[in-house]
Amino acid sequence: MRPVFGAMTPNAASNPDVIDRVWTRITRTLIDTGRPPHYAELAHWLGVSPSESRTILHAVMDAYPIGWLHPETDYIASFPPLNGLPTQYRVTVRGEQKWFAQCGFEATSVTWLFPGERVRVDVACLDCGDPLTLEMLDGRVTWVDPPTVVGHLNYGFGPSRGRPPFL
Amino acid sequence: MNLFRSEDHARRWPQFRPESDEGFISLHDLVGFFGTESRQHMLDADYLSRWYPRRADERRSYLTQIGKSSPFWLGTPAPSR
Numbered sequence: 001m002r003p004v005f006g007a008m009t010p011n012a013a014s015n016p017d018v019i020d021r022v023w024t025r026i027t028r029t030l031i032d033t034g035r036p037p038h039y040a041e042l043a044h045w046l047g048v049s050p051s052e053s054r055t056i057l058h059a060v061m062d063a064y065p066i067g068w069l070h071p072e073t074d075y076i077a078s079f080p081p082l083n084g085l086p087t088q089y090r091v092t093v094r095g096e097q098k099w100f101a102q103c104g105f106e107a108t109s110v111t112w113l114f115p116g117e118r119v120r121v122d123v124a125c126l127d128c129g130d131p132l133t134l135e136m137l138d139g140r141v142t143w144v145d146p147p148t149v150v151g152h153l154n155y156g157f158g159p160s161r162g163r164p165p166f167l
Numbered sequence: 168m169n170l171f172r173s174e175d176h177a178r179r180w181p182q183f184r185p186e187s188d189e190g191f192i193s194l195h196d197l198v199g200f201f202g203t204e205s206r207q208h209m210l211d212a213d214y215l216s217r218w219y220p221r222r223a224d225e226r227r228s229y230l231t232q233i234g235k236s237s238p239f240w241l242g243t244p245a246p247s248r
Contacts, residue, residue: 016216019215019216020212020213020214020215020216021212023214023215024212024214024215027209027210027214060215063215063219064215064219081201081209089170103168103169104168104169104170105168105197105200105201106168106201107170108194108197108198108200108201108202109201109202109206109209111202112202112206112207112209112210113209113210115210121170123170125171125172125176126169126171126176126180126182127171127172127176127177127179127180128172128176128179130172132170132171132172134170134194136198139198139202139207140198141194141195141198144194146172146173148172148173148174149170149171149172149173149194150170150171150173150174150177150191150192150193150194151168151169151170151191151192151193151194151196151197152168152169152170152171152174152177152183152187152190152191152192153168153187153190153191153192153239153240154168154169154182154183154184154187154190155184155187156187156190156238156239156240156242157239157240157241157242158238158241158242158243
């Protein structure tokens with residue numbers, strides 16, 4: 001594969017254009033495959049060494065703190081609205097369930113990644129384990145079952161939110 | 168940040184925090200909250216540099232509009248007691 005940037009500058013990790021493109025690449029890989037890329041895969045695409053790619057990945061995560069790497073690793077665990085790690089928010093598009101939303105709130109935002117497509121979210125209720133289903137099309141709810149579905153924020157936003165991996 | 172079958176189900180959840188009693192949001196409001204303008208540009212090539220920085224202000228504005236302007240929702244420090 002031909003590198004997208006040609007020769008990278010030594011400070012590529014501080015180049016906003018590079019950060020934008022890598023953010024987009026990660027999101028596009030999630031959309032296309034249901035999983036986030038590893039930095040070594042990004043290295044090939046970027047045309048840099050894996051070590052440089054790792055530095056760039058960390059710069060992207062610093063710029064996008066609502067996502068996170070799995071603690072003590074360089075694996076992309078969460079890149080909202082989608083998640084690398086499975087969650088109880090299973091996302092189905094075109095009859096294929098291969099995505100997970102970061103959380104119940106972000107689940108309502110996945111629709112914006114699939115314009116013109118019906119996005120279905122199947123959830124096991126944390127209380128009873130029974131299913132709840134939400135279907136959206138271009139930002140509109142087209143189906144919800146049961147109709148009493150609600151969102152709930154257990155920790156406030158901001159400093160009281162708690163550790164991100166444990167939303 | 169979860170979805171439940173109903174408020175009753177959330178309250179029965181063993182990890183439900185009593186302090187989060189104000190943490191409920193209707194599905195309608197939630198869809199608006201996570202569907203502000205910046206969210207609709209996540210497929211744009213410059214999303215991270217152009218649109219993501221707008222997100223915080225959009226969220227505050229939307230939350231205030233739907234009456235969720237407490238520190239719990241806005242992430243601002245709670246008033247000292």
